[in-house]
Every structure is written in structure tokens, then in C-alpha cells.
Amino acid sequence: MSSNRRIGIIDIGSNSIRLVIYEINSLQAYRVIGEFKQSARLSQRINSDNTLSREDIQSIVAILKQFQRICTANQVEEIRAAATAAIRNAANSQQIISELQEYSGIRVELLSGEDEARIGFLGMIHSLDIPDGILIDIGGGSTEVSLFRQRKLVRSVSFPFGAVNTTRRFSADGDFSEEKLLSIRQMVREAIGGERWITEHPGLPMIGLGGTIRSLCKINQKKHKYSLPLTHNYPMSAEDMAELMSWLPSLPAEKRKKVDGLSKDRFDIIVPGLTILDTLFKESGCSHYVISGAGLRDGLFQEAYLTDNSAIGMSMPERSARNMLALHSCSPMAHLEQVASSALTLFDALQQTHGYDARARQCLHIAALLYRIGVSMTYYQFSKHSFYMIAHSRLDGLTHRETVLCAAIASYKAKSRVQQLYAQFKDVLLETDIDVIVKLGSLLQLAIAMDSSETQVLPVRSAAVTLDKELDITVQTQNDPSIEYKEIAALNKDFKKIWGLKLTLLDASSFSTN
Known part of the structure; x- marks a missing residue:
């Protein structure tokens, strides 16, 4: 097995008994890799004297042993098990907990209300x-x-x-x-x-x-x-x-x-x-x-096993996106960081033009970090995979509308495709989101073009809209940015159509290029 660590969480509830298997990798990113459930209806099994019978206790033991075998098959290293109301409220609760551990070998915590x-x-x-x-x-x-x-x-x-x-x-x-x-x-x-x-x-x-x-x-x-x-x-x-x-x-x-x-x-x-x-x-x-x-x-998992403090200060969506990235490594982080930084610089420079709020800015940021996540499936047509993975993942802190916005911005290619997406997700998106996706998607495409070689040869220093209806982007060339210039030139026509602005690159190094 790799350096990944696997944890089993067992919840002995009053209606069902559940096992969830979490995996934590070397980057402290985590995910659920398995869920298993057995119906128990323990609250219906409580006797008239408010006790749970030995036979019913043994039925729980059988489920715990089954879950233990599943954990062994999945190379789970640690199990945390907890019991809730049905056992807590039973008159023989301590006997139940003692027998569960004795016969299953699993220590069970009895949670108070x-x-x-x-x-x-x-x-x-x-x-x-x-x-x-x-x-x-x-x-x-x-x-x-x-x-x-x-x-x-x-x-x-x-x-x-x-x-x-x-x-x-x-x-x-x-x-x-x-x-x-x-x-x-x-x-x-x-x-x-x-x-x-x-x-x-x-x-x-x-x-x-x-x-x-x-x-x-x-x-x-x-x-x-x-x-x-x-x-x-x-x-x-x-x-x-x-x-x-x-x-x-x-x-x-x-x-x-x-x-x-x-x-x-x-x-x-x-x-x-x-x-x-x-x-x-x-x-x-x-x-x-x-x-x-x-x-x-x-909560049982987070309380006992999440000790990484590197996400302190991050927004919840960014933390969730970075967790997703660490699970599906598919592109140099330096490239993704530069794309995200450039996209946000462009967003801020165009604030007076688009008028979008901080939540839209956040969606652009998440889309920039995750735009290549689909490569973890396959490189070819990866944007389609990126859309699916983002739209169907739980990005904490985002509404459903914002989740689809992130997926659409990350996979943006053309307005016609955006209109198709809107028709598919009409119950989630607003009609005005077509324009949001096109505009922010075009900014992301420009930010990606500015690091096409993924070698950070063209970092953005600043950007500003001029009175001549140009978007002046100040860059500082490092090594040969010819790949980037070619990709940017290919976007100029569409950018002007979408934003009504001409793109102009201003080189802050020894020479200038338009």
C-alpha cells in the first residue's frame, strides 16, 4: 500500500449502522472511498424494561464484525466507532458497550446527547x-x-x-x-x-x-x-x-x-x-x-484525524478545491497558481466594466485552480471531464449555482456551448449567468494562454483599462514567451468581441511587444 492512510468511521445509529472509509494522502488531502450500511432499527428493539436483549446485542456484533472484514479488505489502519441515542438511552447501555467491544474487538464510544x-x-x-x-x-x-x-x-x-x-x-x-x-x-x-x-x-x-x-x-x-x-x-x-x-x-x-x-x-x-x-x-x-x-x-473523522493547519486563512471553497487538487494531481501547481493569479488580476482590472461581486471573483479563482482537473481522467478533451468532476463534486461553501458556474467557467470554449449548458441547468443557473460564464471564461482562457508552456515565462505584473478601450497588461518576460504570444494573439478577436476591448501587452523587461 502507498503512504495513504485509511480510516474507518462506524456510526451505530438508532435506525442504521454505517461504515464510512476515508483515505488521507501524504498531502493531507482526504476523500471517502467507501460507504456501507446495515439497517438496525435499534430504537424498535428496546424491550419494555428499556433494555436491549443479548440477542439484539449480538446482531450488532455481527454487523461490526462484517464491517471489520470490510476494513481489513480495504487496508484500514484505524477504526473509530460511536454509538448514539438507542444505546445511550437503554437501561443496560454500559453492558451493551462492554459486550460490543468484547465480542467484536472494536472499541465503541458512547456519545452523550x-x-x-x-x-x-x-x-x-x-x-x-x-x-x-x-x-x-x-x-x-x-x-x-x-x-x-x-x-x-x-x-x-x-x-x-x-x-x-x-x-x-x-x-x-x-x-x-x-x-x-x-x-x-x-x-x-x-x-x-x-x-x-x-x-x-x-x-x-x-x-x-x-x-x-x-x-x-x-x-x-x-x-x-x-x-x-x-x-x-x-x-x-x-x-x-x-x-x-x-x-x-x-x-x-x-x-x-x-x-x-x-x-x-x-x-x-x-x-x-x-x-x-x-x-x-x-x-x-x-x-x-x-x-x-x-x-x-x-465530525467524528474531522475531530480525530484532520490536524493539518495549512488551510488556515483560506476560504472554504478554496480549501475544498485545493483538497480536490491534491487528490487528482494533474498539472504543476506553479502553473495553476500563475493562471489563478493572472485571472484575478484581469478580473480586478475590469471591475468597472463587468461589475461582478466577490462571489463571482471566487468562482473564477476556483475555476482557474481546477480547470485541468479532468486530465486525471484523460488528457484528450479534458475540459469535458473537468466540467463533470467540478459540477458533481462537493465543493464546500459554494451554492449549487456557484458550483455549476465554476464548472462552466473552467471548461469554457465558446458561447454556443454555454447556451447549451444553460438549457441543461436552467433550474440551477440564472439567464444572466450566460454572460457571466462567457466573460469570466474568456478571462480564464486568456490567463491560461499567458502560461501556455506551463513554465511561468510571462508573469502578469498589472492590468488596466485605458480611455482608448484597450486592456493594457504589463508583463515581465522571462526566457522565450513565443508560445504564449501565439496563444494570446489567437484570443484577441474573441476577447474584443466579448469585452469591447483590444488586448495590448506591455513588456516591463528590456523590450516591448504588442
């Missing part, structure tokens, strides 16, 4: 660029609610109800009458009554973790035929969720199995989960929903 909220928040806050909000994690046996302000955790509470144990309490067959739904709402309202801070911050977004809200997101995306298959950072309006709240409970349990986007192992527990979510949303006065694809397992 406070731990679960904190670690879930840690996973979310490292992947979403949201300053303030209410965080909701609806699991099988508990619901964690947290308030965060200025990206800091302020308050949190763990309620002893989730999608699985609420189903068990209120419905044996997965069907829910209006009376049962009202009872679930009353249960949630009574719990909130002891935590009034939940209702004292109206207008914040509600950030959702866990299988319940991810499933609701997928149903919504399927219904609207959403063009981008990403759930992370997907926004949902109060109206969208209210529509699901009026529709899903009205379906018989058997019909719910056929709902597009809803996995068959959730057909019976989705309605209680949705009702808990909807009640919390209304009582807290939140503005809208945002789905987080990162949560407890991400």
Missing part, C-alpha cells in the same frame, strides 16, 4: 458557509437541535425522540391519522416548552442533517426533475416542505414505498420524521431549509 450535537455541528460547519442558523439532526432515536451564531455553537439540546422510536410509539403499521400527527406535534411542542431559546431566534435558516431530511430533499429533487444530483447545500422553501407534509401522510404506507426518491427502508418512518421537522420549523420561526450532506460521521 451533547457530544452528538457538538460533533454533528462540527461536520456541518466545516462544509457550509452559513454564519447563523438552527441545526436539526433527526436520527432514529433522538433529535438534536442547536443554535449557532457567527459560526459558533451557542446552545444545543438532545430530545429523546426520533423517526424510529416515534413510529414505534404512534403507529404499528406505518399509517398515520390526523389524530396521530397531532399527537406527535404535541410531543414536540411540549419538549420545546422546556427549551424556549429555540423559539427566540426567528428568521434563521434551518439546517438539516440526517436521513429524514436527505430523503425529503431527494423526493423534492425527483419531483422537480432537478438537474444536479447533489443534496449538500440544497435549499428548500417552507412551501416545498409544507407540500410534502400535506402529501406524504395522506399516502397509505404501501404506496409510500413507491415514492420516487424515498428508499424502501424509510417508507414507514418518514412521516414521523417529517412531522418532527415541520413542527420544529414552525415553532422556531425559521425562514427556509438547507440540507447538509455532512454531519456526525464527518
Whole structure:
């Protein structure tokens, strides 16, 4: 095996038991290389005396042993396992933890409700660029609610109800009458009554973790035929969720199995989960929903294994892009850094012309760093691969629109292609984004041309728009820049058409070239 390090994270939840395998390379870049899941429904297995039987404990042991074999096959060096509400709330929780370790050989941490909220928040806050909000994690046996302000955790509470144990309490067959739904709402309202801070911050977004809200997101995306298959950072309006709240409970349990986007192992527990979510949303006065694809397992990994401080000071999208680059090395970093630097210099010089904001500048920066990422697939037609890889990767801190913008700018060739992309992603992009992509794509193409040889022979010193409608770019030639001059000359006509400006190079060294 290479110097890459592999870590297994096991989450023993109340609904399912999951294994995620992470790989960390020598550059401290990381990725998920495998996910495995077994349904457990532990919250439904708790006996009348609030204990988990020896037989049920052994069923967990069997899953842990299976996961251990998977880890061995994948050359995993370390395993971190954690148990949540179902085991935490069991009267024999310490016996369960002891027997799991004795019979599986895996040490299992028993997370408190406070731990679960904190670690879930840690996973979310490292992947979403949201300053303030209410965080909701609806699991099988508990619901964690947290308030965060200025990206800091302020308050949190763990309620002893989730999608699985609420189903068990209120419905044996997965069907829910209006009376049962009202009872679930009353249960949630009574719990909130002891935590009034939940209702004292109206207008914040509600950030959702866990299988319940991810499933609701997928149903919504399927219904609207959403063009981008990403759930992370997907926004949902109060109206969208209210529509699901009026529709899903009205379906018989058997019909719910056929709902597009809803996995068959959730057909019976989705309605209680949705009702808990909807009640919390209304009582807290939140503005809208945002789905987080990162949560407890991400937090468990980050807390224990991410110790690299080199990304301090970077924006979240840049950190995520550089992580992606370190996983798919395909071009000299000196070249990518120069292309990014030149592109941003051009963007700033043209600020009065284009009027784009700092987020657009950030998209150009990310596109410049990742424009050659597709070479890791194959060099030929790499821009198509770059588009796919960028558009379908989780670039933390970017909205879905910004993710597609980055992919389109990085792979820009001609306006006709941009119009085709807009037609494909009409539900994600704005019509005005056609112009944004063309303009910023042309700037990136110029920045790439200025280091065509990838040897940094033509660094940009400055750029400015003149009264004569020229873009004067001051460079300092080093060695032979003939390849660069040829590529720049080929772009001059299109650049003038797009920007209404003539390109002029001013050489700050011993001679000048136009």
C-alpha cells in the first residue's frame, strides 16, 4: 500500500449502522472511498424494561464484525466507532458497550446527547458557509437541535425522540391519522416548552442533517426533475416542505414505498420524521431549509484525524478545491497558481466594466485552480471531464449555482456551448449567468494562454483599462514567451468581441511587444 492512510468511521445509529472509509494522502488531502450500511432499527428493539436483549446485542456484533472484514479488505489502519441515542438511552447501555467491544474487538464510544450535537455541528460547519442558523439532526432515536451564531455553537439540546422510536410509539403499521400527527406535534411542542431559546431566534435558516431530511430533499429533487444530483447545500422553501407534509401522510404506507426518491427502508418512518421537522420549523420561526450532506460521521473523522493547519486563512471553497487538487494531481501547481493569479488580476482590472461581486471573483479563482482537473481522467478533451468532476463534486461553501458556474467557467470554449449548458441547468443557473460564464471564461482562457508552456515565462505584473478601450497588461518576460504570444494573439478577436476591448501587452523587461 502507498503512504495513504485509511480510516474507518462506524456510526451505530438508532435506525442504521454505517461504515464510512476515508483515505488521507501524504498531502493531507482526504476523500471517502467507501460507504456501507446495515439497517438496525435499534430504537424498535428496546424491550419494555428499556433494555436491549443479548440477542439484539449480538446482531450488532455481527454487523461490526462484517464491517471489520470490510476494513481489513480495504487496508484500514484505524477504526473509530460511536454509538448514539438507542444505546445511550437503554437501561443496560454500559453492558451493551462492554459486550460490543468484547465480542467484536472494536472499541465503541458512547456519545452523550451533547457530544452528538457538538460533533454533528462540527461536520456541518466545516462544509457550509452559513454564519447563523438552527441545526436539526433527526436520527432514529433522538433529535438534536442547536443554535449557532457567527459560526459558533451557542446552545444545543438532545430530545429523546426520533423517526424510529416515534413510529414505534404512534403507529404499528406505518399509517398515520390526523389524530396521530397531532399527537406527535404535541410531543414536540411540549419538549420545546422546556427549551424556549429555540423559539427566540426567528428568521434563521434551518439546517438539516440526517436521513429524514436527505430523503425529503431527494423526493423534492425527483419531483422537480432537478438537474444536479447533489443534496449538500440544497435549499428548500417552507412551501416545498409544507407540500410534502400535506402529501406524504395522506399516502397509505404501501404506496409510500413507491415514492420516487424515498428508499424502501424509510417508507414507514418518514412521516414521523417529517412531522418532527415541520413542527420544529414552525415553532422556531425559521425562514427556509438547507440540507447538509455532512454531519456526525464527518465530525467524528474531522475531530480525530484532520490536524493539518495549512488551510488556515483560506476560504472554504478554496480549501475544498485545493483538497480536490491534491487528490487528482494533474498539472504543476506553479502553473495553476500563475493562471489563478493572472485571472484575478484581469478580473480586478475590469471591475468597472463587468461589475461582478466577490462571489463571482471566487468562482473564477476556483475555476482557474481546477480547470485541468479532468486530465486525471484523460488528457484528450479534458475540459469535458473537468466540467463533470467540478459540477458533481462537493465543493464546500459554494451554492449549487456557484458550483455549476465554476464548472462552466473552467471548461469554457465558446458561447454556443454555454447556451447549451444553460438549457441543461436552467433550474440551477440564472439567464444572466450566460454572460457571466462567457466573460469570466474568456478571462480564464486568456490567463491560461499567458502560461501556455506551463513554465511561468510571462508573469502578469498589472492590468488596466485605458480611455482608448484597450486592456493594457504589463508583463515581465522571462526566457522565450513565443508560445504564449501565439496563444494570446489567437484570443484577441474573441476577447474584443466579448469585452469591447483590444488586448495590448506591455513588456516591463528590456523590450516591448504588442
